[in-house]
Amino acid sequence: MILINDLCKKFGKLTVLDQVSLNLGSGKSYALVGPNGSGKTTLIKSVLGMVRPSSGLIQFNGKDIANEWKYREQIGYMPQIGRYPENMRIGELVDMMKNIRKEVKTVDEELIDAFKLYKIYDKRMHTLSGGTRQKVSASLAFLFHSPVLILDEPTAGLDPVSVEILKEKILHERRMGKLIIITSHILSDLDELSTEMIYIFEGKVQYNNSIEALKEETHETRLNKAVTTLIKQKELLNSITEQL
Protein backbone atom coordinates (compact mmCIF):
# COMPACT_ATOMS: atom_id res chain seq x y z
CA MET A 1 0.00 0.00 0.00
CA ILE A 2 2.83 2.34 0.88
CA LEU A 3 6.01 1.84 -1.09
CA ILE A 4 9.17 3.70 -0.13
CA ASN A 5 12.12 3.51 -2.46
CA ASP A 6 15.65 4.80 -1.71
CA LEU A 7 14.32 7.64 0.42
CA CYS A 8 16.99 10.11 1.57
CA LYS A 9 16.48 13.19 3.69
CA LYS A 10 19.16 15.64 4.67
CA PHE A 11 18.79 18.60 7.02
CA GLY A 12 21.78 20.67 5.99
CA LYS A 13 24.79 18.39 6.43
CA LEU A 14 22.97 15.97 8.67
CA THR A 15 21.65 12.85 6.94
CA VAL A 16 18.49 11.83 8.75
CA LEU A 17 17.25 9.17 6.36
CA ASP A 18 19.71 7.19 4.28
CA GLN A 19 18.32 5.14 1.39
CA VAL A 20 15.31 3.81 3.21
CA SER A 21 13.35 1.28 1.19
CA LEU A 22 10.19 -0.26 2.62
CA ASN A 23 7.08 -1.93 1.36
CA LEU A 24 4.19 -1.57 3.77
CA GLY A 25 1.24 -3.78 2.88
CA SER A 26 -2.33 -3.32 4.03
CA GLY A 27 -3.64 -5.55 6.79
CA LYS A 28 -0.29 -5.56 8.54
CA SER A 29 0.78 -3.80 11.67
CA TYR A 30 4.28 -2.38 11.79
CA ALA A 31 6.34 -1.46 14.80
CA LEU A 32 8.82 1.26 13.95
CA VAL A 33 11.64 1.04 16.46
CA GLY A 34 14.89 2.90 16.88
CA PRO A 35 16.76 5.11 19.33
CA ASN A 36 15.96 8.84 19.71
CA GLY A 37 16.92 10.79 16.64
CA SER A 38 17.16 7.74 14.40
CA GLY A 39 14.72 9.22 11.87
CA LYS A 40 11.42 7.55 12.76
CA THR A 41 9.38 10.76 12.91
CA THR A 42 11.07 12.14 9.79
CA LEU A 43 10.12 8.95 7.95
CA ILE A 44 6.50 9.28 9.08
CA LYS A 45 6.38 12.96 8.18
CA SER A 46 7.80 12.16 4.74
CA VAL A 47 4.96 9.70 4.15
CA LEU A 48 2.51 12.43 5.16
CA GLY A 49 4.17 14.95 2.85
CA MET A 50 5.07 17.30 5.71
CA VAL A 51 8.77 16.74 5.13
CA ARG A 52 9.96 16.89 1.53
CA PRO A 53 12.49 14.13 0.74
CA SER A 54 15.91 15.07 -0.63
CA SER A 55 15.73 12.15 -3.02
CA GLY A 56 13.83 8.92 -3.45
CA LEU A 57 10.26 7.95 -4.09
CA ILE A 58 7.20 7.37 -1.95
CA GLN A 59 4.15 5.77 -3.49
CA PHE A 60 0.72 5.45 -1.97
CA ASN A 61 -1.46 2.84 -3.67
CA GLY A 62 0.85 2.95 -6.69
CA LYS A 63 0.81 6.75 -7.02
CA ASP A 64 3.75 9.05 -6.34
CA ILE A 65 2.85 11.33 -3.41
CA ALA A 66 5.07 14.28 -4.39
CA ASN A 67 2.77 17.35 -4.54
CA GLU A 68 -0.25 15.13 -4.00
CA TRP A 69 -2.69 15.66 -1.14
CA LYS A 70 -5.78 13.61 -1.89
CA TYR A 71 -4.18 10.39 -0.56
CA ARG A 72 -4.15 11.87 2.95
CA GLU A 73 -7.92 11.18 3.07
CA GLN A 74 -6.91 7.60 3.75
CA ILE A 75 -4.51 8.34 6.61
CA GLY A 76 -5.28 8.89 10.25
CA TYR A 77 -2.26 10.49 11.91
CA MET A 78 -1.50 10.86 15.56
CA PRO A 79 1.51 13.13 16.06
CA GLN A 80 4.13 12.61 18.73
CA ILE A 81 3.55 16.09 20.11
CA GLY A 82 0.03 17.24 19.33
CA ARG A 83 0.17 20.91 18.41
CA TYR A 84 -3.19 22.57 18.07
CA PRO A 85 -4.50 26.14 17.82
CA GLU A 86 -4.11 27.10 21.46
CA ASN A 87 -7.22 29.18 21.99
CA MET A 88 -9.57 26.66 20.41
CA ARG A 89 -11.88 24.53 22.54
CA ILE A 90 -11.77 20.72 22.21
CA GLY A 91 -15.30 20.67 20.83
CA GLU A 92 -14.48 23.34 18.24
CA LEU A 93 -11.38 21.43 17.20
CA VAL A 94 -13.33 18.19 16.69
CA ASP A 95 -16.02 20.08 14.75
CA MET A 96 -13.37 21.75 12.61
CA MET A 97 -11.75 18.44 11.72
CA LYS A 98 -15.13 17.00 10.77
CA ASN A 99 -15.89 20.10 8.75
CA ILE A 100 -12.57 19.89 6.89
CA ARG A 101 -13.30 16.28 5.91
CA LYS A 102 -16.97 16.79 5.17
CA GLU A 103 -16.94 13.95 2.65
CA VAL A 104 -16.76 11.40 5.47
CA LYS A 105 -20.37 10.84 6.46
CA THR A 106 -20.05 8.51 9.44
CA VAL A 107 -17.40 9.33 12.02
CA ASP A 108 -15.93 7.02 14.61
CA GLU A 109 -16.35 8.69 18.00
CA GLU A 110 -15.64 5.58 20.03
CA LEU A 111 -12.44 7.02 21.53
CA ILE A 112 -14.04 10.39 22.33
CA ASP A 113 -16.66 8.47 24.31
CA ALA A 114 -14.17 6.12 25.91
CA PHE A 115 -11.88 8.96 27.01
CA LYS A 116 -14.94 10.98 28.14
CA LEU A 117 -13.72 13.96 26.13
CA TYR A 118 -17.25 15.27 25.57
CA LYS A 119 -17.26 16.22 29.27
CA ILE A 120 -14.45 18.71 28.72
CA TYR A 121 -15.54 19.88 25.26
CA ASP A 122 -15.48 23.55 26.32
CA LYS A 123 -11.90 23.46 27.66
CA ARG A 124 -9.39 25.41 25.61
CA MET A 125 -6.40 23.58 24.19
CA HIS A 126 -3.79 25.57 26.13
CA THR A 127 -5.30 24.49 29.44
CA LEU A 128 -4.91 20.77 28.68
CA SER A 129 -2.35 18.48 30.25
CA GLY A 130 0.01 16.46 28.07
CA GLY A 131 -2.01 13.31 28.58
CA THR A 132 -5.35 14.89 27.70
CA ARG A 133 -3.73 16.33 24.61
CA GLN A 134 -2.63 12.80 23.66
CA LYS A 135 -6.22 11.66 24.09
CA VAL A 136 -7.43 14.39 21.74
CA SER A 137 -4.75 13.45 19.19
CA ALA A 138 -5.73 9.78 19.39
CA SER A 139 -9.43 10.53 19.04
CA LEU A 140 -8.80 12.69 15.97
CA ALA A 141 -6.60 10.03 14.33
CA PHE A 142 -9.35 7.40 14.58
CA LEU A 143 -12.21 9.76 13.71
CA PHE A 144 -12.54 9.07 9.99
CA HIS A 145 -12.30 5.27 9.62
CA SER A 146 -9.05 5.77 7.68
CA PRO A 147 -7.60 2.57 6.17
CA VAL A 148 -4.08 3.64 7.19
CA LEU A 149 -3.23 4.63 10.76
CA ILE A 150 0.08 6.25 11.61
CA LEU A 151 0.63 6.57 15.34
CA ASP A 152 3.75 8.32 16.59
CA GLU A 153 4.33 7.22 20.19
CA PRO A 154 0.63 6.80 20.91
CA THR A 155 0.90 5.60 24.50
CA ALA A 156 3.51 8.08 25.76
CA GLY A 157 2.11 10.18 28.61
CA LEU A 158 -1.20 8.34 28.94
CA ASP A 159 -2.45 6.90 32.21
CA PRO A 160 -2.68 3.06 32.45
CA VAL A 161 -6.46 2.96 31.95
CA SER A 162 -6.30 5.12 28.84
CA VAL A 163 -3.39 3.07 27.48
CA GLU A 164 -5.55 -0.03 27.69
CA ILE A 165 -8.46 1.74 25.96
CA LEU A 166 -6.18 2.90 23.17
CA LYS A 167 -4.55 -0.51 22.77
CA GLU A 168 -7.95 -2.18 22.55
CA LYS A 169 -8.92 0.28 19.84
CA ILE A 170 -5.72 -0.31 17.88
CA LEU A 171 -6.18 -4.10 18.09
CA HIS A 172 -9.79 -3.71 16.99
CA GLU A 173 -8.72 -1.67 13.95
CA ARG A 174 -5.98 -4.21 13.18
CA ARG A 175 -8.54 -6.97 13.10
CA MET A 176 -10.48 -4.93 10.54
CA GLY A 177 -7.51 -5.26 8.22
CA LYS A 178 -6.05 -1.76 8.39
CA LEU A 179 -2.44 -0.85 7.81
CA ILE A 180 -1.07 0.37 11.12
CA ILE A 181 2.33 1.95 11.72
CA ILE A 182 3.32 2.54 15.33
CA THR A 183 6.49 4.02 16.73
CA SER A 184 7.16 3.54 20.38
CA HIS A 185 9.88 2.94 22.92
CA ILE A 186 7.63 0.75 25.02
CA LEU A 187 8.40 -2.57 23.41
CA SER A 188 5.97 -4.59 25.52
CA ASP A 189 3.16 -2.51 23.98
CA LEU A 190 4.43 -3.17 20.49
CA ASP A 191 4.64 -6.89 21.24
CA GLU A 192 0.86 -6.90 21.63
CA LEU A 193 0.01 -4.43 18.87
CA SER A 194 2.27 -5.27 15.96
CA THR A 195 3.10 -8.19 13.75
CA GLU A 196 6.06 -6.75 11.85
CA MET A 197 9.11 -4.90 13.04
CA ILE A 198 11.24 -2.26 11.36
CA TYR A 199 14.37 -1.27 13.22
CA ILE A 200 15.95 2.02 12.16
CA PHE A 201 19.37 3.15 13.29
CA GLU A 202 21.05 6.37 12.14
CA GLY A 203 18.63 6.73 9.25
CA LYS A 204 19.14 3.22 7.88
CA VAL A 205 16.75 0.30 8.05
CA GLN A 206 18.66 -2.36 9.98
CA TYR A 207 15.93 -4.94 10.32
CA ASN A 208 12.63 -5.49 8.58
CA ASN A 209 10.80 -8.75 9.20
CA SER A 210 7.98 -10.18 11.26
CA ILE A 211 8.23 -10.13 15.02
CA GLU A 212 7.86 -13.92 15.08
CA ALA A 213 10.92 -14.30 12.89
CA LEU A 214 12.89 -11.91 15.09
CA LYS A 215 12.01 -13.92 18.19
CA GLU A 216 13.09 -17.14 16.48
CA GLU A 217 16.34 -15.65 15.27
CA THR A 218 17.27 -14.39 18.70
CA HIS A 219 15.81 -17.35 20.63
CA GLU A 220 13.80 -15.02 22.84
CA THR A 221 10.12 -15.13 23.72
CA ARG A 222 9.60 -11.47 24.53
CA LEU A 223 10.03 -8.60 22.13
CA ASN A 224 12.07 -6.33 24.40
CA LYS A 225 14.59 -9.12 25.01
CA ALA A 226 14.65 -9.91 21.31
CA VAL A 227 15.27 -6.30 20.33
CA THR A 228 18.07 -5.79 22.84
CA THR A 229 19.69 -9.00 21.57
CA LEU A 230 19.32 -7.72 18.02
CA ILE A 231 20.90 -4.38 18.92
CA LYS A 232 23.80 -6.11 20.68
CA GLN A 233 24.37 -8.35 17.66
CA LYS A 234 24.41 -5.32 15.38
CA GLU A 235 26.82 -3.48 17.66
CA LEU A 236 29.08 -6.52 17.73
CA LEU A 237 29.00 -6.72 13.94
CA ASN A 238 29.74 -3.01 13.64
CA SER A 239 32.70 -3.18 16.01
CA ILE A 240 34.13 -6.14 14.07
CA THR A 241 33.78 -4.37 10.73
CA GLU A 242 35.32 -1.22 12.21
CA GLN A 243 38.34 -3.18 13.43
CA LEU A 244 38.79 -4.66 10.00
Next chain:
Amino acid sequence: MTRVIRYIFNDILRTRFILFYTGFLLLSTFALFQLDSDFGKIVLSLLNIVLMVVPLVSVIFTTIHFFSSYEFIELMLAQPINRRVIFLSEYLAVASSLCMAYLIGVGVPFIMFGAGESVISLLVTGVFLTLVFVSLAFLSSVLTRDKSKAIGIALLFWFYFSLIYDGFVLWIIYSFSDYPLEKVTLTLIAFNPVDLARIIMLLQLDISALMGYTGAFYKNFFGSNMGILFSSGILFLWAIIPIYIALRIFNKKDL
Protein backbone atom coordinates in the same frame (compact mmCIF):
# COMPACT_ATOMS: atom_id res chain seq x y z
CA MET B 1 -10.72 26.57 0.56
CA THR B 2 -13.60 28.64 1.93
CA ARG B 3 -13.80 26.35 4.96
CA VAL B 4 -10.14 26.91 5.77
CA ILE B 5 -10.45 30.67 5.23
CA ARG B 6 -13.41 30.82 7.57
CA TYR B 7 -11.46 29.24 10.41
CA ILE B 8 -8.48 31.56 9.93
CA PHE B 9 -10.85 34.51 9.79
CA ASN B 10 -12.49 33.55 13.07
CA ASP B 11 -9.08 33.17 14.63
CA ILE B 12 -8.02 36.65 13.46
CA LEU B 13 -11.20 38.27 14.77
CA ARG B 14 -10.70 36.60 18.15
CA THR B 15 -7.41 38.44 18.75
CA ARG B 16 -9.23 41.82 18.52
CA PHE B 17 -6.15 43.45 16.99
CA ILE B 18 -8.10 44.15 13.83
CA LEU B 19 -10.73 45.97 15.89
CA PHE B 20 -8.08 48.19 17.49
CA TYR B 21 -6.64 48.94 14.06
CA THR B 22 -10.06 49.89 12.70
CA GLY B 23 -10.68 52.04 15.76
CA PHE B 24 -7.35 53.81 15.40
CA LEU B 25 -8.00 54.64 11.74
CA LEU B 26 -11.54 55.83 12.51
CA LEU B 27 -10.26 58.02 15.30
CA SER B 28 -7.51 59.66 13.27
CA THR B 29 -9.79 60.28 10.28
CA PHE B 30 -12.45 61.84 12.48
CA ALA B 31 -9.81 63.93 14.23
CA LEU B 32 -8.54 65.28 10.90
CA PHE B 33 -12.10 66.25 9.97
CA GLN B 34 -12.33 68.20 13.19
CA LEU B 35 -9.06 70.01 12.56
CA ASP B 36 -9.64 71.07 8.99
CA SER B 37 -12.47 71.77 6.64
CA ASP B 38 -10.58 71.70 3.35
CA PHE B 39 -11.17 68.38 1.71
CA GLY B 40 -7.90 68.22 -0.21
CA LYS B 41 -5.88 68.97 2.91
CA ILE B 42 -7.62 66.24 4.89
CA VAL B 43 -6.87 63.70 2.19
CA LEU B 44 -3.25 64.84 2.04
CA SER B 45 -2.75 64.60 5.80
CA LEU B 46 -4.41 61.21 5.81
CA LEU B 47 -2.13 60.15 2.98
CA ASN B 48 0.90 60.82 5.13
CA ILE B 49 -0.52 58.73 7.95
CA VAL B 50 -1.56 55.94 5.58
CA LEU B 51 1.84 55.74 3.91
CA MET B 52 3.51 55.17 7.28
CA VAL B 53 0.97 53.26 9.34
CA VAL B 54 -0.61 50.89 6.82
CA PRO B 55 2.65 49.18 5.77
CA LEU B 56 3.88 48.98 9.37
CA VAL B 57 0.69 47.43 10.74
CA SER B 58 0.39 45.03 7.78
CA VAL B 59 3.94 43.82 8.20
CA ILE B 60 3.85 43.27 11.96
CA PHE B 61 0.36 41.81 12.15
CA THR B 62 1.04 39.37 9.31
CA THR B 63 4.27 37.96 10.71
CA ILE B 64 2.86 37.60 14.21
CA HIS B 65 -0.26 35.96 12.84
CA PHE B 66 1.71 33.56 10.65
CA PHE B 67 3.80 32.29 13.51
CA SER B 68 0.91 32.02 15.93
CA SER B 69 -1.03 29.96 13.41
CA TYR B 70 1.88 27.59 12.84
CA GLU B 71 0.06 24.89 14.79
CA PHE B 72 -3.01 25.32 12.66
CA ILE B 73 -0.93 25.04 9.48
CA GLU B 74 0.75 21.90 10.82
CA LEU B 75 -2.60 20.39 11.69
CA MET B 76 -4.01 21.15 8.25
CA LEU B 77 -0.99 19.66 6.50
CA ALA B 78 -1.79 16.20 7.86
CA GLN B 79 -5.29 16.55 6.40
CA PRO B 80 -6.30 16.00 2.78
CA ILE B 81 -5.76 19.63 1.83
CA ASN B 82 -3.39 21.03 -0.76
CA ARG B 83 -0.45 23.00 0.63
CA ARG B 84 -1.15 25.83 -1.80
CA VAL B 85 -4.72 26.07 -0.55
CA ILE B 86 -3.55 26.34 3.06
CA PHE B 87 -1.03 29.05 2.26
CA LEU B 88 -3.25 31.08 -0.03
CA SER B 89 -6.09 30.85 2.48
CA GLU B 90 -3.77 32.32 5.09
CA TYR B 91 -2.87 35.13 2.71
CA LEU B 92 -6.43 35.86 1.67
CA ALA B 93 -7.75 35.81 5.22
CA VAL B 94 -5.04 38.11 6.59
CA ALA B 95 -5.09 40.49 3.62
CA SER B 96 -8.87 40.76 3.46
CA SER B 97 -9.26 41.39 7.18
CA LEU B 98 -6.61 44.13 7.12
CA CYS B 99 -8.16 45.67 3.98
CA MET B 100 -11.59 45.58 5.55
CA ALA B 101 -10.31 47.31 8.69
CA TYR B 102 -8.72 49.99 6.51
CA LEU B 103 -11.78 50.50 4.33
CA ILE B 104 -14.04 50.85 7.34
CA GLY B 105 -11.60 52.96 9.35
CA VAL B 106 -10.95 55.49 6.62
CA GLY B 107 -14.04 55.06 4.46
CA VAL B 108 -16.82 55.44 7.01
CA PRO B 109 -15.98 59.02 8.12
CA PHE B 110 -15.82 60.09 4.48
CA ILE B 111 -19.18 58.55 3.75
CA MET B 112 -20.56 60.47 6.72
CA PHE B 113 -18.97 63.78 5.74
CA GLY B 114 -19.23 63.30 1.98
CA ALA B 115 -16.65 61.80 -0.36
CA GLY B 116 -14.87 62.95 -3.47
CA GLU B 117 -12.99 61.18 -6.23
CA SER B 118 -9.68 61.56 -4.42
CA VAL B 119 -11.04 59.63 -1.43
CA ILE B 120 -11.70 56.62 -3.63
CA SER B 121 -8.13 56.58 -4.83
CA LEU B 122 -6.93 57.03 -1.24
CA LEU B 123 -8.91 53.91 -0.34
CA VAL B 124 -7.60 52.00 -3.36
CA THR B 125 -3.95 52.89 -2.70
CA GLY B 126 -4.34 51.92 0.96
CA VAL B 127 -5.72 48.54 -0.06
CA PHE B 128 -2.87 48.09 -2.54
CA LEU B 129 -0.27 48.98 0.08
CA THR B 130 -1.83 46.49 2.48
CA LEU B 131 -1.68 43.73 -0.13
CA VAL B 132 1.95 44.54 -0.97
CA PHE B 133 3.19 44.56 2.60
CA VAL B 134 1.19 41.50 3.63
CA SER B 135 2.87 39.78 0.68
CA LEU B 136 6.32 40.91 1.79
CA ALA B 137 5.62 39.85 5.37
CA PHE B 138 4.56 36.38 4.23
CA LEU B 139 7.79 36.15 2.28
CA SER B 140 9.85 37.03 5.33
CA SER B 141 7.84 34.54 7.42
CA VAL B 142 8.64 31.58 5.19
CA LEU B 143 12.29 32.58 4.85
CA THR B 144 13.06 31.66 8.44
CA ARG B 145 11.80 29.39 11.23
CA ASP B 146 12.48 31.97 13.90
CA LYS B 147 9.65 34.34 14.75
CA SER B 148 11.80 37.26 15.89
CA LYS B 149 14.04 36.94 12.84
CA ALA B 150 10.98 36.99 10.57
CA ILE B 151 9.62 40.12 12.27
CA GLY B 152 13.07 41.64 11.89
CA ILE B 153 13.18 40.96 8.17
CA ALA B 154 9.63 42.23 7.73
CA LEU B 155 10.43 45.42 9.65
CA LEU B 156 13.52 45.86 7.52
CA PHE B 157 11.28 45.80 4.42
CA TRP B 158 9.16 48.54 5.96
CA PHE B 159 12.14 50.57 7.12
CA TYR B 160 13.81 50.24 3.75
CA PHE B 161 10.84 51.25 1.65
CA SER B 162 9.58 53.99 3.96
CA LEU B 163 12.83 55.70 4.87
CA ILE B 164 16.09 54.33 3.48
CA TYR B 165 15.02 54.09 -0.14
CA ASP B 166 13.99 57.73 -0.34
CA GLY B 167 17.34 58.78 1.04
CA PHE B 168 19.04 56.62 -1.53
CA VAL B 169 17.04 58.15 -4.40
CA LEU B 170 17.75 61.66 -3.12
CA TRP B 171 21.45 60.90 -2.90
CA ILE B 172 21.50 59.68 -6.51
CA ILE B 173 19.63 62.73 -7.74
CA TYR B 174 21.93 65.02 -5.80
CA SER B 175 25.21 63.41 -6.87
CA PHE B 176 24.30 63.07 -10.51
CA SER B 177 22.45 66.35 -10.81
CA ASP B 178 24.53 67.29 -13.85
CA TYR B 179 22.92 64.52 -15.89
CA PRO B 180 19.35 64.16 -17.16
CA LEU B 181 17.88 61.87 -14.52
CA GLU B 182 14.17 61.89 -15.28
CA LYS B 183 13.93 58.38 -16.63
CA VAL B 184 16.29 57.01 -14.00
CA THR B 185 14.23 58.42 -11.16
CA LEU B 186 11.09 57.10 -12.78
CA THR B 187 12.55 53.62 -12.86
CA LEU B 188 13.86 53.95 -9.32
CA ILE B 189 10.45 54.94 -8.04
CA ALA B 190 8.89 51.85 -9.58
CA PHE B 191 11.09 49.82 -7.23
CA ASN B 192 9.43 51.27 -4.17
CA PRO B 193 5.74 50.50 -3.53
CA VAL B 194 5.39 53.32 -1.01
CA ASP B 195 6.60 55.87 -3.54
CA LEU B 196 4.28 54.44 -6.16
CA ALA B 197 1.33 54.82 -3.81
CA ARG B 198 2.35 58.40 -3.07
CA ILE B 199 2.59 59.21 -6.78
CA ILE B 200 -0.83 57.79 -7.52
CA MET B 201 -2.29 60.00 -4.84
CA LEU B 202 -0.37 63.12 -5.80
CA LEU B 203 -1.31 62.76 -9.46
CA GLN B 204 -4.89 62.30 -8.39
CA LEU B 205 -4.81 65.36 -6.14
CA ASP B 206 -3.27 67.36 -8.97
CA ILE B 207 -0.52 68.71 -6.74
CA SER B 208 2.32 66.81 -8.37
CA ALA B 209 4.29 70.05 -8.46
CA LEU B 210 4.73 69.57 -4.72
CA MET B 211 6.88 66.59 -5.52
CA GLY B 212 9.45 68.66 -7.27
CA TYR B 213 10.54 68.01 -10.76
CA THR B 214 10.12 64.24 -10.72
CA GLY B 215 6.43 64.68 -10.09
CA ALA B 216 6.15 67.28 -12.80
CA PHE B 217 8.03 65.04 -15.18
CA TYR B 218 5.92 62.08 -14.25
CA LYS B 219 2.80 64.04 -15.00
CA ASN B 220 4.27 65.26 -18.27
CA PHE B 221 5.42 61.84 -19.28
CA PHE B 222 2.22 59.97 -18.72
CA GLY B 223 -0.51 62.49 -18.25
CA SER B 224 -2.55 61.92 -15.12
CA ASN B 225 -4.56 58.86 -16.09
CA MET B 226 -1.76 56.93 -17.76
CA GLY B 227 0.47 57.66 -14.77
CA ILE B 228 -2.09 56.31 -12.33
CA LEU B 229 -2.69 53.23 -14.44
CA PHE B 230 1.03 52.56 -14.85
CA SER B 231 1.81 52.90 -11.15
CA SER B 232 -1.19 50.80 -10.17
CA GLY B 233 0.01 48.06 -12.50
CA ILE B 234 3.49 48.07 -10.96
CA LEU B 235 1.96 48.13 -7.47
CA PHE B 236 -0.07 45.09 -8.42
CA LEU B 237 3.14 43.30 -9.44
CA TRP B 238 4.58 44.25 -6.05
CA ALA B 239 1.72 42.37 -4.40
CA ILE B 240 1.85 39.31 -6.67
CA ILE B 241 5.58 38.58 -6.95
CA PRO B 242 6.54 38.28 -3.25
CA ILE B 243 3.57 36.08 -2.43
CA TYR B 244 4.35 33.90 -5.43
CA ILE B 245 7.95 33.43 -4.29
CA ALA B 246 6.71 32.79 -0.74
CA LEU B 247 4.31 30.15 -2.04
CA ARG B 248 7.12 28.40 -3.91
CA ILE B 249 9.28 28.34 -0.78
CA PHE B 250 6.41 27.19 1.43
CA ASN B 251 5.67 24.35 -0.97
CA LYS B 252 9.15 22.93 -0.49
CA LYS B 253 9.43 23.65 3.21
CA ASP B 254 9.70 20.92 5.85
CA LEU B 255 7.24 21.39 8.66
